[in-house]
Amino acid sequence: MLIRRPDDIRPDEITPEKLxxxxxxxxxxxxxxxxxxxxxxxxxxxxxxxRSGPDPDTxxxxxxxxxxxxxxxxxxxxxxxxxxxxxxxxxxWTVRVEGECAKPATVDLDVLLKGLTVEDRTYRHRCVEAWSxxxxxxxxxxxxxxKRFEPTSKAKYVxxxxxxxxxxxxxxxxxxxxxxYLEGLRMDEAxxxxxxxVTGIYGKPAPPQNGAPLRLVVPWxxxxxxxxxxxxxxxxxxxxxNTWQRAASNEYGFYANVNPTVDHPRWSQARERRLxxxxxxxxxxxxxxxxxxxxxxxGMDLRANF
Amino acid sequence: xxxxxxxxxxVKPAAFLGASIPLLDLLREAFLGGDLGPDPVxxxxxxxxxACLALLLATLTITPLRRYLHLGQLIKLRRMLGLWAFxxxxxxxxxxxxxxxxxxxxxxxxDTVKHPRIYxxxxxxxxxxxxALTSTDASVRRLGKxxxxxxxxxxxxxxxxxxxxxxxxxxxxxxPLVWGAGFLVLMLSRIRRRASQRPPPVAAHGxxxxxxxx
Numbered sequence: 265m266l267i268r269r270p271d272d273i274r275p276d277e278i279t280p281e282k283l284x285x286x287x288x289x290x291x292x293x294x295x296x297x298x299x300x301x302x303x304x305x306x307x308x309x310x311x312x313x314x315r316s317g318p319d320p321d322t323x324x325x326x327x328x329x330x331x332x333x334x335x336x337x338x339x340x341x342x343x344x345x346x347x348x349x350x351x352x353x354x355x356x357w358t359v360r361v362e363g364e365c366a367k368p369a370t371v372d373l374d375v376l377l378k379g380l381t382v383e384d385r386t387y388r389h390r391c392v393e394a395w396s397x398x399x400x401x402x403x404x405x406x407x408x409x410x411k412r413f414e415p416t417s418k419a420k421y422v423x424x425x426x427x428x429x430x431x432x433x434x435x436x437x438x439x440x441x442x443x444x445y446l447e448g449l450r451m452d453e454a455x456x457x458x459x460x461x462v463t464g465i466y467g468k469p470a471p472p473q474n475g476a477p478l479r480l481v482v483p484w485x486x487x488x489x490x491x492x493x494x495x496x497x498x499x500x501x502x503x504x505x506n507t508w509q510r511a512a513s514n515e516y517g518f519y520a521n522v523n524p525t526v527d528h529p530r531w532s533q534a535r536e537r538r539l540x541x542x543x544x545x546x547x548x549x550x551x552x553x554x555x556x557x558x559x560x561x562x563g564m565d566l567r568a569n570f
Numbered sequence: 571x572x573x574x575x576x577x578x579x580x581v582k583p584a585a586f587l588g589a590s591i592p593l594l595d596l597l598r599e600a601f602l603g604g605d606l607g608p609d610p611v612x613x614x615x616x617x618x619x620x621a622c623l624a625l626l627l628a629t630l631t632i633t634p635l636r637r638y639l640h641l642g643q644l645i646k647l648r649r650m651l652g653l654w655a656f657x658x659x660x661x662x663x664x665x666x667x668x669x670x671x672x673x674x675x676x677x678x679x680x681d682t683v684k685h686p687r688i689y690x691x692x693x694x695x696x697x698x699x700x701x702a703l704t705s706t707d708a709s710v711r712r713l714g715k716x717x718x719x720x721x722x723x724x725x726x727x728x729x730x731x732x733x734x735x736x737x738x739x740x741x742x743x744x745x746p747l748v749w750g751a752g753f754l755v756l757m758l759s760r761i762r763r764r765a766s767q768r769p770p771p772v773a774a775h776g777x778x779x780x781x782x783x784x
Contacts, residue, residue, distance in 0.1 A: 328608040331608060332607075332608040332609065336742075340740075340741075340742040342608075343607065343608075392740075393740065395609055395612070440741055440742050441741065511741055512741065527684070527685075530685060530686070530687050530737055530738075531685060531687065532681055532684070532685070537609060537611060537612070537669075537670075539608045539609055540608065540609075540610075542610060542611055542669050543669055543672055544669070544670060544671075544672070
C-alpha cells in the first residue's frame with residue numbers, strides 16, 4: 265500500500281527521551297570515543313556551534329539554509345550566492361513541459377501548481393561534499409504535477425533544466441559547468457511520494473539562492489540532484505546525462521543516491537558534518553530514507569550505479 | 571637606524587603581526603562574539619590552509635626580494651615566516667584529526683591510504699615538521715651543508731600543498747591555479763638564476779645568516 269504522505273522524519277528516528285537525557289551514554293553509543301572527551305571541554309559558542317548533540321535532526325537555522333548555497337550559476341563560493349542572487353527575477357516564471365507526454369504545454373508557474381496543496385516537508389539534505397542540513401521545505405509532490413501532462417509509456421526518465429540567464433546569473437559566464445544545468449530522475453524516482461517540487465522554505469517563498477521559484481528536492485540523493493530555478497521538464501526515453509556527470513563522470517553519477525559505503529574518489533562519504541556542528545556524524549544509507557526508497561534499487565549494483 | 575636594525579625592529583615585528591592576523595581573526599570569530607559561519611570546521615580549515623600556503627610562498631619570496639631590494643637583511647624574516655606556516659599547517663592538521671576523524675586512528679589510516687588528497691597533504695605536513703624541527707641555530711650548525719639540502723624540500727612541500735588545495739575543489743580550479751602560478755614564478759626566478767651560472771649565494775648566505783642567529 266502506498267502511504268500518500270509519509271512522515272518527513274519518522275518517529276523512530278527521533279532520539280528517545282531517555283537517551284536525550286543521558287548524553288554520556290548517547291555519546292558512547294554513538295561511538296564518539298576520544299574526541300568526545302575533547303568535545304566536552306569545548307566552549308559553548310551558542311546554538312549554531314553546538315557539537316553533535318542528543319537531538320540529531322533539528323531544522324537548520326533559516327539564516328544558514330539561506331546563506332550557504334551550492335548554486336554555481338551565481339558563484340562557486342557558497343557564502344557569496346545569497347548576495348549575488350538577491351536581485352534575481354522569479355516573476356513571471358513559465359515552465360515548459362514536453363517530451364513523451366500527451367499534453368505538452370508551456371505554463372505559468374501559478375498554473376502549473378494550481379489546485380495542488382503545498383505541503384510542509386522537513387527533510388535531511390546531504391551534499392555530495394559531505395556536509396548536511398535539515399530543511400523545512402514547502403512544496404508539492406512532483407508526481408502530482410507530472411500526472412497533469414499525462415506521460416506516455418515511452419517516458420522512462422524525467423529531465424529538469426535550470427534557466428539559462430548569464431545576465432542575472434554571473435556564474436554562467438564561466439564554463440565551470442556546461443550550462444544550462446540539467447538533472448534527471450528515473451520515472452519511478454520522479455513519481456515517488458518523497459520527491460518534491462519546492463516553492464518555499466520555513467513557510468515563506470524560497471529566496472533565489474535556494475532555487476526560487478521552483479526547484480527539485482530528492483531527499484535520498486545528494487543535493488546536486490535537486491535542479492534549481494527549473495524552466496523545463498521533459499519526459500524522455502533515454503537516461504539523461506546530468507550536468508555533473510557530464511563534467512566529471514568518474515566522480516558524479518546519474519543516481520547519486522546517498523550511500524556511506526561508496527566514497528567519492530577524493531573523499532569519504534561515510535560521515536558528514538551537519539552545518540553548525542563540529543564533529544561528523546555517520547551518513548545514513550539513502551540519507552535515512554531507505555525504508556521508503558531502497559526497494560526501487562533492489563538488485564542494482566549501487567557501486568557501479570553511483 | 572641601520573638597515574639591519576630597520577629589518578629586525580620594524581619589518582620583522584610587522585611581518586610577525588601580519589602572519590598572526592588569520593589566527594587572531596579566527597580567535598575573534600570563535601570567542602569574541604564573531605561568527606565562524608555555517609560550517610565552522612571547514613572555515614577553520616580553509617583559513618589555516620590558505621594562511622599556511624601564503625606564508626610558505628612568502629618564505630620563498632624572501633630570497634628574490636633580498637636580491638631585488640638589495641636588502642640581504644630580509645633573511646631575518648625567513649625562519650619566522652616558515653615557523654608561522656608550520657603553525658597554521660599544524661592547526662589545519664589538528665582540526666582534521668580532531669573534528670573530521672574524532673581522533674579515530676583506524677579511520678585516519680584508512681582515509682590516508684585511500685584518498686590522495688589526504689596523503690598529499692600529510693606528506694606536505696611531514697616535510698614542514700622536519701623543517702620546523704631543524705630550524706634551530708643548533709641544527710643549522712650541526713647539519714652544515716646537509717641543512718641546505720634538507721631545507722630545499724620546502725619546494726616539494728609547497729607543491730604538495732597547492733595540489734592538496736586543488737583536490738578539495740569541485741571543478742573550480744581558478745584559485746588553486748593562481749597559487750600555482752605564484753609558485754611557478756618564484757621557482758622560475760630560481761631556475762633562471764641557476765642557469766645564469768652564478769654561484770648560488772642564496773642558500774649559502776642563508777645558512778650563514780641563519781647560523782649567526784637573530
